[in-house]
Amino acid sequence: MNREIHLVERPKAAPTHEHIKIVENNQPEPGSGEVLLKMLYVSVDPYMRGRMSDAKSYVAPFQLNEPIEGGAVAEVVQSNADQLSEGDIITGMLPWKEYTVQKAEGLRKIDPSLGPITTSLGILGMPGLTAYFGLMDIGQPKEGETILVSGAAGAVGSTVVQIGKIMGCRVVGIAGTDEKTSYLKEELGVDATINYKTENVSEALQEKCPDGIDVYFDNVGGDISDAVYPLLNKYARIAQCGAIASYNVPNDKGPRIQMHLIKSSVLIKGFTVGDYQNRFSEGFQHLSKWLSEGKLTYEETITEGFENIPDAFFGLFEGSNLGKQLVKVAEPSQKS
Missing domain, CATH: 3.90.180.10 (Medium-chain alcohol dehydrogenases, catalytic domain)
Known part of the structure; x- marks a missing residue:
């Protein structure tokens, strides 16, 4: 059977x-x-x-x-x-x-x-391609900028933080256990981390993103993202990849974000990896190269x-x- x-x-x-x-x-x-x-x-x-x-x-x-x-x-x-x-x-x-x-x-x-x-x-499949296109096409990271990643220890997030470091950015990762934050810092080279279950996220963001946030790769949504919007820099970019905090919460509601987007001229774009299907070979080429060179791990x-x-x-x-x-x-x- x-x-x-x-x-x-x-x-x-x-x-x-x-x-x-x-x-x-x-x-x-x-x-x-x-x-x-x-x-x-x-x-x-x-x-x-x-x-x-x-x-x-x-x-x-x-x-x-x-x-x-x-x-x-x-x-x-x-x-x-x-x-x-x-x-x-x-x-x-x-x-x-x-x-x-x-x-x-x-x-x-x-x-x-x-x-x-x-x-x-x-890393050589859907999560890796999601990370690559969301960060590179929507986030458009520039050397020296600050990238914030929620869900940073997951399959997509852990690839995003590594690509961010390859691009020469300062990377801050949010995760939910000390094991995950240690992994992000010690194994993946993230510059700073936040454990959203044990830290006050709003206060931690101000401490660990002192120059604001230029790129926000959002896998989570919810209260974490509510705390991020006030710290977005002028012309910041948000790659809206997921909203797992709301998937099991019927009629979930949060603060209004429009004023934050307007005053800082923020670009926010939701996406799925399928949007980039005709460019998969490009993403796969970069990911496999970085993996073979030891610049990416998983x-x-x-x-x-x-x-x-x-x-x-x-x-x-x-x-x-x-x-x-x-x-x-x-x-x-x-x-x-």
């Missing part, structure tokens, strides 16, 4: 096990032009919370009583497609199933010489077991992960 993870009820606040169910179905058979895939690693990401709601967004909501889907790495165990062979390791948007049948189109074969296969879901939090995918997802909203949160489902059948 083949296990699948379905969304069975739409959460109104934080998702729990009552909203998700593991079901069993027969293992599928590939048709012409299709491949049978064995799931190896699953990526769980905050944006998936939005897809659990039946609301208009930049991507369609998950369907009830159907498998949840997301970024994944899988092995080709049977191929009826010319583009892929048995034993190939691929990445793509896949349903949460132990085995799945997919058309070869839309799947990307992973080059293992670039790094471990998990990097295709992290951290992964890996949970094991298909049945533990929901708990790994829920943990994102508690900040339990350092770096990229993945779930290891199986080992490859053969070395590649």
